[in-house]
C-alpha cells in the first residue's frame with residue numbers, strides 16, 4: 822500500500838535528522854609552541870562536543886579543561902587524540918596545557934558554549 826510508505830519514510834527522515842543534530846559540535850584544536858590554535862572555540866550547548874587535538878609543536882602537550890573535569894593524555898609531537906565534552910550549561914570554559922610551565926608560556930584558551 823503505497824500511501825502507507827510515505828509517512829514511514831517521513832518518520833525515518835525525521836529520526837535521522839534528530840540523530841544528526843544530537844551528534845553535536847566537532848572542533849579541531851592544534852597545539853603549537855606555546856599556544857593553542859584557535860585559542861577561542863565555540864560550541865552549542867546541549868550536545869556533545871568532540872575535540873580533535875593535534876600536537877604540531879616540538880614538545881609533548883595536552884588539552885585540559887579544569888572546569889569540565891576533562892582532559893586528553895599528554896601526546897607527543899605529531900600525535901592526535903580526541904576528547905568528548907558534555908558541558909551541562911552554557912558558559913565559558915578555560916582550557917590549558919598542564920605540562921609544567923606551558924600554561925605560563927601561553928598555552929591557554931577558552932571554549933565558549935552558547
Ligand SMILES: [Cu+2]
Pocket residue numbers: 881882883918919920923928
Ligand atoms: Cu604544552
